[in-house]
Amino acid sequence: MVDIFKRYVLDHAEVSEDEFAILESASHIRKLRKRQYLLQEGDVCRYHCFITKGLLRTYSVDDKGNEHIIRFAMENWWISDRESLVNGTPSKYNIDAIEDAEVLLFAKADMNMLMDKLPVFKKMISDILDKSFITSQNRINEVISSTAEEKYHNFVQRYPQFALRAPQAMIASYLGIKPETLSRLRNKR
């Protein structure tokens, strides 16, 4: 489990064994069962989370009780609600496990300490944020400019893992369409 994280860090930053030990010592493992929350709407997000196993989702729930999936995340992805984490405000979102999962938690203060102590780690995290921003800009572009069918095909191509591992109703929710609509367009009208 920690091995996964180790490989990830060594692949993304020039971190020595000793430095990695510092990272490891600041983390703790949490196991999640399918459907278990990692973060619940209204709670304050206190951890940066690195996924070592499983599939998770971030979603909101509207007035009518409909869920809307903001993003999926799996092994080697980070997940948290940055808005809540950075500002210390109650989260608008839920994060839960779609499959049984394992995550490494890094408390906010520990994370700040680690980034101060290890500039290469800080750089790695900043680069991830940069990429995340670019990704979400591109998603905005897609969601306002594509038809339901185009969105679905792009999704399958970009994220084949998610397409295989997430139930169709969740994919529909991610795309902003109804499960029935997705079912129909998959079976060509």
Added chain:
Amino acid sequence: MVDIFKRYVLDHAEVSEDEFAILESASHIRKLRKRQYLLQEGDVCRYHCFITKGLLRTYSVDDKGNEHIIRFAMENWWISDRESLVNGTPSKYNIDAIEDAEVLLFAKADMNMLMDKLPVFKKMISDILDKSFITSQNRINEVISSTAEEKYHNFVQRYPQFALRAPQAMIASYLGIKPETLSRLRNKR
């Protein structure tokens, strides 16, 4: 023009007069006329741009020639295509002026130099990126979970300036709907 930038920097970071002089010396001014491009699809984005005057937009153009506005930006906002800027790849987007505008340009290398030299400036820029990411996550949430009418009302409330200064057809484009649809829902069906 530079005054606007100075006030902005002093409001957002603990920068001395001398340090500000360094920032200023790395910038150059560009004036844009309405409809003039700051960045054109296919070109590589080479500058971080700070807007001192006017209203700009970032947009994509699809196969059918339809424009889709990714974002608006005005005085005291930064604008660029980070994907192109960071990776040095041709941009998928266009940036142009909706009103006559003035921007301060900071070349990529200069910006990196400034961030190395002035940690408080680097912090300021990182914080902006962090906020931008949060904002785009929230926009994704909204765009997949709201009706056209809700999107419009939220837009007007969140960005009254843009609602007043941008033509309706552009607001529709930002919201991902047709101008006719926006016109109709504004005039209550």
Added chain:
DNA sequence: GAAAACAATTGACAAATGTCAAGCGCCTCA
């Protein structure tokens, strides 16, 4: 100052997507 371009609206109709209800197969878990 006239001609052209632009911005917004409206109507009639078409296409896309949502809603509700029913049905089917498969998994799971008590």
Added chain:
DNA sequence: TGAGGCGCTTGACATTTGTCAATTGTTTTC
């Protein structure tokens, strides 16, 4: 092991949004 729940599909119909064309008033441009 069997009852219920879940995931997906399908049909009939409602609603929303898009398309195209015409109209009007306003701005831009020469």
